[in-house]
Amino acid sequence: MKNDFSWIISPCAKTSFLQDYFEQNILHIKRNDLHSFDQCSSLDIVAAWLANAVDPVPYQVVLEDNTTTLAAARYMHIRALPGNVRLNYGIDIETVFRLFSEGKVNIAFKNIQGQLPMLDDLTAALTEELNCSCESQLYFTPPTGVPTYPRYETADMFILQITGSRKWKIYQGPISLPLPSQANQPFDLSQQSLIHQCITQPGDTLYIPRGFIWESFPLEQTAVFAAVKFTFPTxxxxxxxxxxxxxxxxxxxxxxxxxxxxxxxxxxxxxxxxxxxxxxxxxxxxxxxxxxxxxxxxxxxxxxxxxxxxxxxxxxxxxxxxxx
Structure with a gap:
């Protein structure tokens, strides 16, 4: 299987995607193939990442509730160094699992370059073919818990539903085609128009153009999804x-x-x-x-x-x- 741009949007044709969806509209690709993204991740890999993160690791473990990213002090061991320097040197695994099992947080893995060959191959192919910069993140969400907090993206994004299912709500954002420097643009979700709702199943791809606001909800299943973000020269x-x-x-x-x-x-x-x-x-x-x-x-x-x-x-x- 070739992990490239054509593959991630298949069966949608490349020309159709660029003309009808890119920078314009949401695209939900229903593949009805539970094993499309088996190479991306598994619960065993996620568990191993968490276990290894009790010590310093190259990737970042971030906990989020339905309003914001949690302060590191709530779930990480922090060491005080001379000069009023505080060093995060590993997660408190018991706290992380307790918050997750209680449905109070979603777990995001960031800076995961070099951790999953399939995602590395995909981001490298997108970078080469589309002349863009790419980064990927992995989300691990409990079966009954909080939704992801609403966020406003300044990069185009593909969601790859790896395991489980999620419900998505996507709203019109405050700025069309925003620049990265406009990432902190405030918004009131109650004042934004809901323009798309869908449920992603394993193997589905969801394209969200930059400038839109999204939030995702649990459906009584433990779920893993990847977010591949890509930024183009304007x-x-x-x-x-x-x-x-x-x-x-x-x-x-x-x-x-x-x-x-x-x-x-x-x-x-x-x-x-x-x-x-x-x-x-x-x-x-x-x-x-x-x-x-x-x-x-x-x-x-x-x-x-x-x-x-x-x-x-x-x-x-x-x-x-x-x-x-």
Whole structure:
């Protein structure tokens, strides 16, 4: 079995996914195959991870209730070091199992690179094929307990239901296509529109675009699911990268902006025109096509930056900095 992009969205075709769902809509793929993700994890692996985490390990064990992430002091051994330094050196296994068995917490494993070959292969394939950065997390949830707390994602995400079943509610978020820097945007869930509900069974995939809010509920089954998050370069990120290069090569843009120049607008127009020309030139390069075009159907790839698009991008950029 090839753990790549086509596999994770099958039987949905790649072109259909990119045109109809990517960055737009939730997609729930029902596979009716209980063993699709058998290689991802098992309860034995989860138990071993918890047992090993009583000592320092490369991954992170995090406990969550239905409102937030629990403070480490509630379930970890913490050692005080000189200089008012506190070191987490392993979980309190009895506390973790007690809270979990009482249904008070869900367990999340983060920074799990190198722990599960199947997930490592999948994230490597997504990174290569989609030109994105990926990270994966694993969640272990009790059969009767608290839901996951509502969270707002700034990365696109695939949920892989490995064992058990979960109910999902997905809401419209406060910002469309948010940047990573907007991760802490506050929201009132009661004011957000519920746009999708579903139940995932073992083998199912659930795609949630960035900017949406999600929460997940137990269905009287111990469940394990993986969250594979992936982040792409945005137009804004490419513009900011280009601006760094332009600043090093265009002397006109490094000239002092005197107030009288701004008032008569000539120097400002000259600088703006030069900036627009250089950005448009960069947007026509093979480098840009390689960065942004690999994840889109051929007819959706931007072959050039038309004046209207360029103006909109520059206006958005100026507005962003004006609000800083």
């Amino acid at each position: 137009y804004l990120r490419l513009i900011l990268d280009i601006l760094k290069d332009i600043g090093n090569t265009a002397g006109t843009l490094r000239e002092t902006a005197f107030l009288n120049d701004l008032e008569d607008n000539n120097s400002l127009k000259k600088a703006a025109n030069l900036l627009g020309e250089k950005i448009e030139t960069q947007f026509n390069t093979t480098t840009f096509d390689n960065l942004s075009g690999k994840r889109r159907p051929p007819h959706n790839r931007p072959s050039s930056c038309d004046p209207q698009t360029l103006k909109a991008m520059l206006t958005a950029l100026a507005s962003l900095h004006a609000n800083d």
